[in-house]
Amino acid sequence: MADYHWPPTDKCSLIGRRISRLDGPWKSAGRIKYSYDVNRPNMLHGKMVFSPYAHAKVVSIDTSAAEKMPGVKAVEIMTEPGKEVFWVGHEVAAVAAETEEQARDAARRIQVRYEKLPHLVSDVAPSKAGEHTKQLAEQTDGNPDQALQQAEVISEGEYGASVITHCCLEAHGQVAEWDGDDLTLYASTQNVSGIPGEIAKANIVSSADKVRVLTPVMGGGFGSKFGADSWGLACARLAKKAGRPIKMMLERDQELMAAGERPSMYAKVKVGAKKDGTLVGWQSESWGTGGPDAQGGAPNLPYVVRIPDRRVKHTAVLTNIGPARAWRAPNHPQMCVITMSALDDLAAKLGMDPVDLLQKNIQMTGQLAKTYSAELEKASQLMDWKSKWHPRGDKTSGPIKKGLGVSMHTWGGAGHPSNCNCVIQPDGSVSVSLGSQDLGTGTRTVIGIITAETMGLPLEAVKVNIGDSKYPADGASGGSTTVGGVSSSTRRAATAALNQLLEKVAPSLDAKPDDLEAVDGEIRVKGNPSKAIFWKQACAKLGTTPITGTGQRQRGNDDLLSSGVGGAQMAEVSVDTETGIVHVDKLVAVQDCGLIIDLKTAESQVYGACIMGITYSLFEEKIMDEQTGRCLNADLEFYKLAGIGDFGDIVVHMMTGPGYDERGVIGLGEPPVISPGAAISNAVANAIGVRVPTLPLTPDKVFAALETKGAVA
Amino acid sequence: MAKKEDPKDPESKSKEELDKKRALRRREFVKLVGGTGVAATAQVLAGHQLASAATTTVPEPEVVGSAKVIGPGPATMTLRVNGEAKKLTIEPRVTLLDALRNHLDLTGAKKVCDRGTCGACTIIVNGKPTYACGVLAIEVADRGGKPGADIRTIEGLAPEGQLHAVSASFVENDAQQCGFCTPGFVMSCKAYLDSHHNPTLEEMKQALGGNLCRCGTYVGVRNAVVQAAMSMKGGHA
Numbered sequence: 014m015a016d017y018h019w020p021p022t023d024k025c026s027l028i029g030r031r032i033s034r035l036d037g038p039w040k041s042a043g044r045i046k047y048s049y050d051v052n053r054p055n056m057l058h059g060k061m062v063f064s065p066y067a068h069a070k071v072v073s074i075d076t077s078a079a080e081k082m083p084g085v086k087a088v089e090i091m092t093e094p095g096k097e098v099f100w101v102g103h104e105v106a107a108v109a110a111e112t113e114e115q116a117r118d119a120a121r122r123i124q125v126r127y128e129k130l131p132h133l134v135s136d137v138a139p140s141k142a143g144e145h146t147k148q149l150a151e152q153t154d155g156n157p158d159q160a161l162q163q164a165e166v167i168s169e170g171e172y173g174a175s176v177i178t179h180c181c182l183e184a185h186g187q188v189a190e191w192d193g194d195d196l197t198l199y200a201s202t203q204n205v206s207g208i209p210g211e212i213a214k215a216n217i218v219s220s221a222d223k224v225r226v227l228t229p230v231m232g233g234g235f236g237s238k239f240g241a242d243s244w245g246l247a248c249a250r251l252a253k254k255a256g257r258p259i260k261m262m263l264e265r266d267q268e269l270m271a272a273g274e275r276p277s278m279y280a281k282v283k284v285g286a287k288k289d290g291t292l293v294g295w296q297s298e299s300w301g302t303g304g305p306d307a308q309g310g311a312p313n314l315p316y317v318v319r320i321p322d323r324r325v326k327h328t329a330v331l332t333n334i335g336p337a338r339a340w341r342a343p344n345h346p347q348m349c350v351i352t353m354s355a356l357d358d359l360a361a362k363l364g365m366d367p368v369d370l371l372q373k374n375i376q377m378t379g380q381l382a383k384t385y386s387a388e389l390e391k392a393s394q395l396m397d398w399k400s401k402w403h404p405r406g407d408k409t410s411g412p413i414k415k416g417l418g419v420s421m422h423t424w425g426g427a428g429h430p431s432n433c434n435c436v437i438q439p440d441g442s443v444s445v446s447l448g449s450q451d452l453g454t455g456t457r458t459v460i461g462i463i464t465a466e467t468m469g470l471p472l473e474a475v476k477v478n479i480g481d482s483k484y485p486a487d488g489a490s491g492g493s494t495t496v497g498g499v500s501s502s503t504r505r506a507a508t509a510a511l512n513q514l515l516e517k518v519a520p521s522l523d524a525k526p527d528d529l530e531a532v533d534g535e536i537r538v539k540g541n542p543s544k545a546i547f548w549k550q551a552c553a554k555l556g557t558t559p560i561t562g563t564g565q566r567q568r569g570n571d572d573l574l575s576s577g578v579g580g581a582q583m584a585e586v587s588v589d590t591e592t593g594i595v596h597v598d599k600l601v602a603v604q605d606c607g608l609i610i611d612l613k614t615a616e617s618q619v620y621g622a623c624i625m626g627i628t629y630s631l632f633e634e635k636i637m638d639e640q641t642g643r644c645l646n647a648d649l650e651f652y653k654l655a656g657i658g659d660f661g662d663i664v665v666h667m668m669t670g671p672g673y674d675e676r677g678v679i680g681l682g683e684p685p686v687i688s689p690g691a692a693i694s695n696a697v698a699n700a701i702g703v704r705v706p707t708l709p710l711t712p713d714k715v716f717a718a719l720e721t722k723g724a725v726a
Numbered sequence: 727m728a729k730k731e732d733p734k735d736p737e738s739k740s741k742e743e744l745d746k747k748r749a750l751r752r753r754e755f756v757k758l759v760g761g762t763g764v765a766a767t768a769q770v771l772a773g774h775q776l777a778s779a780a781t782t783t784v785p786e787p788e789v790v791g792s793a794k795v796i797g798p799g800p801a802t803m804t805l806r807v808n809g810e811a812k813k814l815t816i817e818p819r820v821t822l823l824d825a826l827r828n829h830l831d832l833t834g835a836k837k838v839c840d841r842g843t844c845g846a847c848t849i850i851v852n853g854k855p856t857y858a859c860g861v862l863a864i865e866v867a868d869r870g871g872k873p874g875a876d877i878r879t880i881e882g883l884a885p886e887g888q889l890h891a892v893s894a895s896f897v898e899n900d901a902q903q904c905g906f907c908t909p910g911f912v913m914s915c916k917a918y919l920d921s922h923h924n925p926t927l928e929e930m931k932q933a934l935g936g937n938l939c940r941c942g943t944y945v946g947v948r949n950a951v952v953q954a955a956m957s958m959k960g961g962h963a
């Protein structure tokens with residue numbers, strides 16, 4: 014019988030290789046239909062009315078004029094009079110009409126009266142936020158006061174990262190279509206299997222099994238597309254009222270105002286060490302905002318490097334900036350920039366190379382100490398750190414100052430619940446089905462590779478069915494949990510199906526099922542390749558009944574997967590002291606993630622994370638106006654994303670081989686996006702001699718820093 | 727509209743000429759819908775409060791020659807898309823992007839920023855990479871018996887089931903993740919390589935500077951354009 018454990022990587026023909034993503038041709042040919050692209054017969058278009066105020070009570074909504082507008086077929090109230098809206102962009106009502114233009118016209122004719130209420134949209138320090146605060150945590154470990162008192166060197170500073178948005182290129186939204194009591198949702202979602210339950214909970218259908226969610230591909234989520242959302246429910250209700258399918262996608266301004274943001278985090282930090290660099294104590298008072306609720310919990314500072322004596326206090330500032338949603342590695346990039354900046358400043362004060370400081374304290378990283386040490390070494394080599402690094406402040410003449418920075422990060426990445434069916438047909442065809450989704454991470458390809466590897470077949474021989482809630486339930490794709498979950502369930506399902514086939518075939522090869530293996534398109538006797546039968550002939554022995562193997566990610570410890578990764582990154586920057594512009598010349602990312610299924614898409618995840626990291630380090634910020642409470646850059650001209658020419662080289666190195674592969678599969682999406690902010694901020698400090706305290710490192714902040722003591726001339 | 731020209735592009739020498747042409751096109755459009763007056767036209771363009779436009783008192787428009795009044799209601803027009811004449815009845819304010827996506831089911835060009843910033847809707851109009859969200863369909867439709875602009879969408883690059891060389895190099899170099907920006911990148915890349923057979927990587931970065939990706943696929947795109955340039959060299963794939 015085939016064993017479900019991962020084969021040794023040197024025996025694999027597909028796992029661990031560089032394989033192009035299965036849905037690549039669909040995407041680059043422009044023919045695959047995203048939710049935004051679905052055009053159903055007789056379909057209407059929906060548009061929303063949203064609050065122009067950051068905080069207000071809806072007094073009345075008059076839809077009568079809108080209902081008389083040309084083409085209008087249905088209207089839906091999304092915030093009932095008497096209820097409050099908590100940010101500009103908060104949905105109030107929706108309308109469906111024959112054309113997009115008519116729907117937009119009609120939305121403008123919905124008369125909403127508001128009673129304005131006081132708002133706060135700046136993420137000021139808690140002392141200035143009045144009653145808009147909520148203390149989330151205060152924790153003391155050991156004796157930080159004594160430790161900091163006895164420290165030989167103390168470094169103090171204020172660090173942080175501002176609010177940014179997800180800015181998915183495919184806006185949030187869906188097409189809803191009814192057939193009697195059955196609802197089909199073509200939803201741009203990270204949670205195909207979970208949406209039907211939400212629709213049922215909202216009493217839109219009599220039971221969850223009346224809902225089918227279809228998401229073959231989706232145009233970016235990054236943590237902001239887990240729920241059906243109020244617009245999903247409204248779209249389904251509008252479609253029911255109108256008796257016709259409706260497409261309702263957010264327009265770009267609402268997407269940036271109301272579809273989620275990454276909370277800010279700032280901290281006043283005091284950190285102490287002995288003269289040899291041994292870290293002895295940490296104290297931080299942090300705050301940040303994630304909208305009107307205190308979501309996301311308290312940060313666990315210091316990050317990665319667990320200084321035993323510490324006191325941390327965190328206060329949430331409650332604001333009307335929009336709703337917090339998980340943003341790739343929630344909280345980690347913020348905690349990372351705070352911690353790694355503080356340690357970098359401490360290293361500068363000690364006169365130490367920051368890599369040496371991290372190596373000196375590597376045992377404080379815990380179980381992954383060896384991994385971190387190796388990753389720092391590898392990154393140093395790829396950056397040529399030793400020969401390029403200089404103490405704070407580039408002393409060379411000229412306006413361009415160069416510098417290097419380093420950071421480390423961590424993430425869990427254990428697989429989520431996952432179920433898989435694998436079917437072998439008598440004609441030899443193989444399919445696997447899971448109610449999972451591919452956000453562009455390569456999930457579909459990973460599933461295909463594992464199935465084909467298990468069956469000893471080429472990748473093209475396997476059909477992967479995902480993105481449909483009728484398939485076996487799978488977890489939401491968030492927190493780098495998908496690849497572990499689907500890898501385990503798929504491997505188990507494929508092995509179970511194969512074993513049934515081996516039992517059928519064994520008599521004809523005059524062997525026991527245990528002695529058989531599936532390799533190179535054949536079922537053959539182990540150690541005797543001449544005793545073999547082609548895959549198709551083997552499957553023909555099934556007669557008329559296909560085989561179904563089922564697989565489930567095991568609860569608790571699953572020996573096909575693991576969790577807990579490290580990662581080290583180094584940045585090299587040029588700072589133009591005449592313009593204040595920071596350019597990332599080179600970013601080195603060294604990352605472990607256990608067993609890699611597809612090296613090509615794995616590397617793409619890391620490249621992409623680095624670029625997203627450069628973007629939030631230098632360009633991205635949700636800019637709010639306190640007077641009006643509005644977001645001033647809810648568009649793509651002024652909500653800045655990096656373009657293809659806005660950075661230099663990115664070097665990615667995946668840690669594989671002994672010590673890594675046998676850990677099994679671990680998620681990869683989040684970890685590499687965590688460190689760029691800290692590595693780049695540290696590199697800028699190294700270049701110009703002083704810290705630019707908060708991300709993004711925009712020219713105005715660079716200029717302000719250049720005015721401070723210690724800056725390069 | 728059309729993207730920033732490469733200064734090294736020999737065709738950009740005639741920039742003044744182009745500007746003149748563009749200005750002319752805009753004037754022609756104003757003329758087309760000029761019957762209800764310039765102020766009303768502005769409102770049609772902005773898509774604002776159509777109903778009130780009728781009651782607005784407007785000065786007599788300056789009409790040169792005989793102008794046919796089109797809009798604000800739906801008008802029948804013909805677009806030349808991927809070599810085929812497509813007749814459709816839409817309001818004059820409908821963008822080329824919405825006409826393609828909502829009325830012709832050509833959804834390869836994506837709607838992201840809807841205001842000429844991100845490049846996700848890039849198509850090729852008369853050989854030039856063009857943001858389809860920044861053009862009204864009526865601007866490029868047949869007019870006065872003359873065929874309209876030659877509109878090429880990504881669906882026209884290769885028959886279904888086949889890949890154009892540029893698309894293939896995007897697959898090979900994994901120059902896509904969620905893929906929502908990918909068709910726009912492919913079209914920008916194709917349009918540039920059609921007229922620049924030996925581009926350097928720096929030139930390609932300039933040429934693709936009008937396309938944005940959120941997943942961060944630019945490293946793959948850089949590699950893809952180098953490969954695409956090689957495979958398209960000396961000919962139009």
